[in-house]
Amino acid sequence: GGIITQTPKFLIGQEGQKLTLKCQQNFNHDTMYWYRQDSGKGLRLIYYSITENDLQKGDLSEGYDASREKKSSFSLTVTSAQKNEMAVFLCASSMGLGHEQYFGPGTRLTVL
């Protein structure tokens, strides 16, 4: 088995601030993902990385950057936090694109 850790668990930022969320996995999975979870909107893909040196935009990439520092880690940056933005950001990993995804516990973002 393995585990996905996300830091921080809670993130409070100011409008316009640049905020970074981190994700680590020890499954030795090639593929990693960042999702945003909003009530009633499901899981929306922000960025994903198929292999260590790859980066792909998802459906919701505007306003975000991502970085796959190494096989086990994948970071997400909110480039300019929007006031009253509240969401949960979930990191996931899988052996490959069509395979079962394993999720982390999430980072809950609040922007004041």
Add this chain to the structure above:
Amino acid sequence: GDSVTQTEGLVTLTEGLPVMLNCTYQTIYSNPFLFWYVHYLNESPRLLLKSSTDNKRTEHQGFHATLHKSSSSFHLQKSSAQLSDSALYYCALASSSFSKLVFGQGTSLSVVP
């Protein structure tokens, strides 16, 4: 492009009644993979069950689903709801083993005494 539709945003059930959460999908590919994920409060989402075989019932932890390609459906069912089943349920589609998952909007299941 590929899409998944979960028609119910919120389902409230009395304990002991049957559960059915709807999932339909659209894809041009003939051999999709369908998944149900469950997200309990304060836990990580996890896979509940998956299938790529037409008309074959898949079961796990008391839940079951059957992929019906003729109707593009993969509904989640359970014969008797328990309080502990209260969670957010996502249906997801991978149109092939090389495609990323597409998630539905999610259905929040609330089981009450």
